[in-house]
Amino acid sequence: MAGHISAMTAVDLVQEGDALVLRPPATLDLATAAALWRPMLDAVAARPVTIDATAVTHLDSAGAVLLLQAADASGRAEWRPPTEPRAAATLERMRRALAAAPPPRPGPRPYWVTLIGSAVLERFSGLGRRVSFLGEVTLGTLAMLAKPWRLRRVEVLRHLSEAGTQAFGLCALLGLLFGVILAFQSSIPMRQYGAEIFIPNLVGISLLRELGGLMAAIILAGRSGSAYAAELATMKVNDEIDALSTMGVDPLAWLVLPRILAAMLVMPVLALIVSLAGLIGMGLVMSMLGFPPPAVLSQLRQHLNFGDMAGGLFKAAVFGLAIGLIGCRSGLKAGGGPRAVGDAATGAVVSSIVATVVLDGIFAILFFRLGW
């Protein structure tokens, strides 16, 4: 039996006695090997074969590996090596290389019970590390309160500027648009009952109590929480944090506390800007609906009080604390490698937003119980 096992390149496959004889083409390089790979291996699979490479004059590493794989697929192969010295050397070199690189063995598949157990343990140890970090920050804060001059005021101001003043424009813009959207969407059902005059009540309470703080938290998490994580993760990857420790500088006091303090201080201001801009946006919509500014202001004065605003700003400060803590912790726990910084920043944003919503839920229950 003789035949061609590839339409592109002739390979003789001849029956000689009990064994097949495989005669590869004179040139067996990367392109030829790519075309012949499957047909050649299929043709010799689990069959005794003699690989007669005596006529091969040009053999590159891919061609050599193909011949070696063919022998492997056969399981009972005999060799007639190339007579051309360089081709023979290539075949021998790749034989040694493959022998030095056995196929990776998949590890044993763990039982599902083990998987669940590992996941639970990982969660708990992660929780433990979070609590530990919170404890360290608390102790660091107490130490700082005892010696306030050790706080790096320049760093605090820098972070106040980066997280605060540089975000004012964005907060104002998003707040304004948010107010416009809320007012328009509220007007649809309100109009059915002729209750459009109550739109300021609805939008005002929503913004001051809930949405102003939430929106500002999302902005802070996206802009500054991720920046904290990325900055600290880069420092961790570059061993800068270890360098600080070996110089006797406490990384917590030097790097973490200024960021957390800045985030906590700046959040109420951002929340206030979002809320005020939102009220302006709502006022614009109300004007379009035929309600003059004095009427809107009167509604706001009658139905909003200082408690609404103070509660919202207090929550915002807590959100800021959480975002600062999460951003710094994500950065400090970053691993090695090029993905560490990206992973830290992503983790910080996601965890901050989740934490903010969870905290808001807790506050909602708490304030409801307190009758606020």
Added chain:
Amino acid sequence: MAETVIEAEGLAISFGSRTIFRDVSFEVRRGEIFVILGGSGCGKSTLLKILIGLLPPSTGVARVLGQELTMLTGQPRRAALARIGVMWQQGALLGSLNLMQNVALPMEQHTRLPPDARDVLARAKLGLVGLGDAATRLPAEISGGMLKRAGIARAMALDPQILFLDEPSAGLDPITSAGLDELIMTLARDTGTTFVVVTHELQSILAIGDRCIMLDKTAQGMIATGKPTELRDSSEIPTVRAFFRREVLEQ
């Protein structure tokens, strides 16, 4: 004499008003280990980037295997790039892929090998550089020396005719560095591949270099060419002598 595989004629490069080097001309012949050496900031890596077509020279011509890589686009450029391999200073392996996937990447781009064939071939390439048992490890999980070896394995993925190595020994301990030098010499001898090595590691230059050129920051160009041992033993140029003898150059 073996055929010329790289020709550089009157190469010069400037960034703004700052000239890095000018009038650099040399030839590299098939099968040799050619070293580009010089002190920090003399433009060695910039010259490498010109040779591999990443940076157009301000003036002059660089032909690799008869083609100016910076002038090529599309399929001709891809075909030309498949005939050279580059190992970057830090390995430049993709962090999200394991070593085997990193080595298989050029095969995926340039060949029609089926996935299992690419994996076997990638393993074999890793075996060639002594990383056969690290195929499934991520770049972040291996040492600096292993990263460089894996970088060489990836550069060799397509059996290129020329391998460019940027500072292969930099940052390695002497034993690992000597091992890498040995690997380069073995590959050059066994595969007939031409090596262009950018380095300032004296031991490596003397151990592996067949011929070399030396660039100098002050001279803004090439100040010597020849066999490294000859330059070390008989050069009359003070900078060359100082470089090879590790002497402080008196101004």
